[in-house]
Amino acid sequence: MNRVRFGLQARFLIVMGLAFALVVAILLLLLQRQTRMQAEVRTLSGAIIHDLFDRSLRSRGEALATELADSLVNPLYYSDLDQVGALVRNTSRQQVVSYVRVFDREGRLIHDGSVDITGYGQQMQDPLAAQAIGTQKLLMQWSPDVLDVTMPVMMGPEKIGGVRVGMSLGRVRQLESGANETLLERLAEVGKRDLGWLMLLLAGLAVIATVVAIYIQRTLVGPIRWLAQAARQIEAGDYAVERRSSVRNDEVGELIRAFGRMSESIARHDREVRHMAYTDALTGLTNRLAFRENLDHQLLAARNSGRQLALLFADMDDFKRVNDTLGHEAGDEALLQFSARIRVAVEELGGDEALLARFGGDEFVILVQAGDVREVALRLADRLVEDLGKPLMVEGREVFLGTSIGITLFPDDARDATALLKNGDIAMYQAKVAGKNCHRSYNRAMDHAVERRVHMEHELRGAWERGELRLVYQPIYRTSDRQMVGVEVLLRWQHPALGAIPPSVFIEVAEQSGLIEVIGPKVLRAACLDAIQWPMPPGAVPLFVSVNVSPRQLRSGEMADTVARCLRESGLPPSRLHLELTETAVIGDEMLAASLLDKLHRMGVKVWLDDFGTGFSGLSHLRQVPVDGVKIDKSFVADLQRDPDDLALTTAIIAMAHSLGITVVAEGIEHEVQYQLLRDRKCDLGQGYWFSRPVSSMDLVRMLGGMA
Template sequence: MRRRLGLRGRFALVAAIALLVSLGLVALVLQRQDAMHRDMQQLSLQAIHEFSSKRLLSHGEAATLQLADSLVNPLYYFDLEAIGSAVRNVLRQPDVSYVIVYDNQGQIIHDGSADISTYGQAMGDPFAFEVLSLSEAHVQSSDSLVDVAAPIQIGDQRLGGVRVGYSLAAVKADEQQVGGIMSGRLGEMGRSQLLWLGLLLAAMVALLVAIGYVLQRALVSPVRQLADAAREIEAGNFEAEVPASRRNDEMGDLMRAFAHMRDSIVRHDRDIRRMAYTDALTGLSNRLAFRELLDQRVAEGHGSARQLALLFADIDDFKRVNDTIGHDAGDEVLMQFSSRIRDVIDLHGGAGAELARFGGDEFVVLLQGGAGGDDIRMRAERLAESLVCELGRPIAVHGRQVFLGISIGIALFPDDATDVSSLMKNGDIAMYQAKVAGKNCHRFYSRVMDQAVERRVRMEQDLRGAWERGELSVAYQPVYRLDDGRLAGAEALLRWRHPVHGPVAPSLFIDVAEQSGLIEVIGPQVLRAACMDARGWQRDFPAARGLFVSVNVSARQLRTGDLAAQVEAVLRETGLAPQHLHVELTETAVIGDEARVSSLLARLRNAGVKVWLDDFGTGFSGLSHLRRVPVDGVKIDRSFIADVLRDPDDLALTTAIIAMAHSLGIHVVAEGVEKEGQYALLRERGCDMAQGFWLGHPMQNQEFTRLLA
C-alpha cells in the first residue's frame, strides 16, 4: 500500500531540497572561489615574472653595455689580463652565470676563468649564431637563462662582442616564494569564507528546524489530532475527544468548528439511532433494534443454562379495521394494542422481557429465563394466554367497538433453534399455525410445523407449471333451479391430480396459489377453459343454450385491477355470451376495498356478466354492503345449510338471507345441499337455486356433457 506523505514529511522534503540546493550553491561558490584564487595567483606570478624579467633585462643591458665600453681598449690592445679582470668583476655580480668575450669570428677570447680553457674555441651554444653580426645590444632568453650581448667597437670598427648570461633561478625562487605567500593568504581567506558559509548553513538548518518545530506545533499536530478524531468518529466513536483551542487564528477556527461538527454529529446520531431503532407509531423497539438485542441474548445464552422464549404475535383480521374504519383508526388500534401488550408483559413477563413492533400488526416479545433454570416454557405459555385474553376484549375506536384477537407463535432457545435466524423463522411458523388453528390462540413450535411448511413450499414448486403439464383440470358441479328442478348451469371448480400424490384437496392448493401469486396465472386459464366448455355445451346441445357457467375469482385477481379486461378478452375469444358467465367473489374480498371493487363490478355488469357473492354470511359486512356493492346474487355458505333441518338459528338466518336478498332484487343459491329434506325446505323458503352432492357431484367436462345429453 502506498504510504501517504504528511505535512511534516512534505516540509522535511522541502527543507532537505532547500538544504541540498544551498549546499550545491556553496559548493559552486567554493569552486568559483578556488578558480578565482588560482587565476589571481597565476596573474600575480605572471606579473612578478614580467616585472623581474624587465628589471633583469634592464640591468643586464646596462651592465653589458658598460662592460662592452670598458673592454674596448683592452680588446684593442689584446690585454687579456685587463679583459679577465673586467670579466671577473661582472661574474661576481648576483645572477650572472657566465661572461664571454669573443672576436668577430665568434671565437672565445676570454670567459673569466684563470686559464681561459675555452680560448680560441668557437661558440656552439644556441644563442651564438645571432650575436656574431650584431651592431647593438641583443637579448635572448630561455626558461632558465637570459643572454645579453653587446658589440665592442671603436667608432665604426667592430672589434668583437661580449655576452653576459643571467640565471633566472633566483627570479623563479622569488616567484615561488611570493606564490607560496599568496597561496597561504588566499587559503586563509578561503577558510575564513568557508567558515562563514558553514555558519550560514548552520543558521539556515537551525532556522528550518525552528520553522519545522513551529509548523509541527501550530499546524501538523492539530491537524493530526483532528484526523485521529475524525477516524474515531468514522469508526462510530462519536464521543471521540476533539482538542480544544483558544488560538485566535484559522487553525483555532478550524478546531472549534470541528468540535461543533462533532457535537452536531453526536446529536444527529442520537436522533438517527432513535429513529432507526424505535417504531415511530408506538415508541417500541423496531425490528432492527430487536434483532440486535436477540443476537446479543443468544450469544450470551450459548454455553450457559439460560433459556429464551420468542413470542410472535399477529393481530387477527387487522386489515378489516383499515378497510372499514380507516387507517387513522388502525393506527389508534395499534397504539392501544401495544399499550395492552406492554401492561401484560409488565405483569407476567418477568425481568429481562422485551417488546418490539416488527411492522404492520406484528409484535414480538422476548422472555429470558432465570439463572436457576426456571421453566421458560411455562412462563411463555402463561404470558401468551394472558395476551390472548386481554387482547380479545373490545377496543373503542372513533366511537365504535372493534373486536379483534391475536395469534401467537412461540419458539424456545435452545430447544427449538440454536441461532437467531432459525429461532425467528420457527416463531413465525408457529404463529402461522395459530392462524390456521382458528386465530386468537397460541401455538408452540414443533418440528411437525416445519415439515408442514416444507410441504407447503414443495407444493408451491409442484404447482408451478401444473396447468401446462395437464395436471390441473376444471370440474363442473351442476346448479339446479328449485322451482322446477331443471338444470340452470354449473360452477367451474379447479382440480389437481398430482403425478405422485394423486388428487390434492382444493382447500390446500388454492390457498397456496393465493399466497404465492400463482392464482394470477391459473385464474385466467380456468376462466378461458370454462368459457370454452360452456360455449361447447350451447353449440352441441340445444337444451343447454340457456345454461350459465360460474367461475370463482380470487381477491388477488381483484387487486390486479385488470379483471374486467381479462373477462372481456376471454368472452371475445371464446364467443360466449356475457349473460352466460357468472363471476363469483368471496364476501371478504369484496369488502376489502368497496369503492374500487364496486367500479370493477359495475364494468362487468354493464358488459352483461353476472356477479355473485360466494360464501355469503361468513364475512363481517352484513347485508348492508349489498346496497353499495353491485351484485346479481348471493350463495349461502354450506355451513348454514348443513344444520338447517335441526338448528332453528341456521334456519332463521337462511330464511332471512333469502327474504332480504329478494327484497333487493338479488337471486339466492344454496350451497352444500346433501339431503332431500334440505332441498325441500329451501324450495319452500323461496330459494332460487341450489347445488350440492345430493343434486350432483363435481364432474369432468366429458361426464357433464353426458349429463346434458
C-alpha cells in the same frame, strides 16, 4: 495595524514549489542526458549506422558496377583481355570488393582479375549466376557473405556481356562495428560527465528534502497525528478527548480548535443518535436492531444461568387491507392503537423484564424472561388475541383486524437468536393457517409443514402450463322442476408424483402466495371458452357458468377488466357468466366490492355471494353490496333434517333473500330429503352429489345431448 497572515497553505505551496522545480530539473537532466542520449542513442544508432552502411554499400556497388560496365564496352567487344584485366584488377583493389567477374552474353567467364584466369571460358555455376546472366538491367542479389551487383555490358541496344561486382558484407560489418564502438565511447564520456552533475543535484535535493521534512513534521505531521489519535478515540466510543489549545494563526490552528468543538458536539448528540437508531419512529418501541442486540445478550446470559426465555412473534391480520382501502395515514393510526394495546398487555402480564419491539411493518416481537416463561407466554398470547380482536376506531370507522401469534422457547426450540426468530415466524404462520386471530406454539412438525408448503408452491407454479390443472363443472338445477340451468366451475390438480391434491389445500397455497392472481384469470377465460361451445337443447335456456373469484383478485382492482377481456375473447354473452365472491371478501372492503359489482352489473354479469352464513355479516350487508344471489353454505344443508336450528336459519335466509329479490342457491345437497325440504321452502336452485358429481366439459356435453 493588521497582522499579515502567512498560512500553512502558503508555506506548503512555496516549499513544494521549490522541491518540484528541483525534481523537474533533475528529471529533465536525467531524461535528456542519460535516457535520451544513452538508451535511445544506443538503441537507434546501431540501426541508423547499419542503414547508412547498407545504403552506402548499395550505392557503392551500383557505382562500381555501372562505371566498370561502361569501361568494358570496347575492350569486351574487341576481346582485349589485357585491358579487361586491368579494369577488373583496378576495381578489385577496393576495400569492400570481394570479387569482380566479367562474362560474355552466354554467361561464360571472361576475366576475374587473376593472372591465369583459371575459370576462363567456363559457365558460371554459383547460386547467383543464373539471374545475373539473364538480367538486362542493374541487378542486386544478396547472399550471406556478399551483395552481388550485376550490370549488363551493352553495345548499343545489344547485350555483349556483363560484369558482377561482389561487395563483401563481412568487411562492411567490420567497418560498421568500428563506427558503433567509436560512438559508444563518446557516449560513455558524456555519461560520466552528466553523472557528476546528476549526483551533485541529487545531493542538493537530499539536503532540501531533509529540511522540508523537518519543517513539515513540526508544522503539519505532528498536529495531524494528534488529530488522528483523537479521531480513533472518538471512533472507539470515547468522546472524552483532551482539549488541545493552539495559538497558531493558520489552517492547522483553526482545524485543532474546530476539532475540539466537533468532539464536544458529537458527545452531546451521541445519546440522541443512539435513541433514534434503536427506536421505532412511529410507535416509540424498540426496533429490530436494538431487539436483536438485546436478544443476543439475553441468550448469552440465559445459557450461563440455565434460564428459559419465550419469544412471541405477532403479526397483524389483514393489515394491508387498511392501507389499501383507507390509506397509509389510517394504517399508521391503526398501528399506533395496536402497539398501545400490546404495550398495556405486556406491562400487565409480561413482567418487568419483558421486551417489546416492532420489527417493521405490522410485525411485533415480545421477549419474556421472568417466571415460568411458557405459562406467561401462553397467558400473554391469550390476552393479546382477545384485546387485539376488538375493533379499532380509525377515521370514524370500525376496523376489525386481530393478530396471529407464534410462540417459541429457548432452549427447547432453538439455541441461537436466528433460529429462535425463525421458529417464531413459522409458528405465527401456522396460526394464520389455522384461521388467524389465534396463537400457536412452535413444534418440530411445523418445519416439515413449511417445507411441504414451499414445495407445493413451487410445484403449483407452471402447473397450468404443464396441463396438471383442469376444470370440472358441477351442474346447478332448478329445484322446482330439476332442470339443469347452469354449472359451477371447479379446479382440480392432478400432480404426476403427489397424485390428486385437494382444492382445499392448493387453493389456500395459491391465495397466500399470490399465484391465484395468475391462475384465476386463466380459469375464467377457459371456462368462458368451454361454455360458448356447449350445445343447447331446443327451447332450453343456455346454461350459465359460475366462476369463483378470490379476495386477492377482488382487491387487485383489475377484476372488471379481466372479465371484460374474457367475454370479448370467448364471445360468451355476459348474462351467462356468474361470479361468486366469498362473504368475508365482501365484508372486508364493502366500498371496493360495491364499486366492482356496479361495473359488473353494467356489463350484464351476475354476482353471487358464496358460502353465505359462515361470516359475520348477515343480510344487512347486502344493502351496501347488492348481489344477484346467495349460496347457502353446505354446512347448513348437511343437517337440515336433524338440526331444527339449521332448518330455521335456512328458512329465514330464503325468505329474507326473496324479500330483497335475491336468488338463493343451496350447496351440498346429497340426499333426497334435503332436496325436498329446500324445494318446499322455495329455494330457487340447488347443487350437490344427489343431483350430479362434477363432470368434465366433454361429459357435460354428453349430458346436454341426452336432454335433447
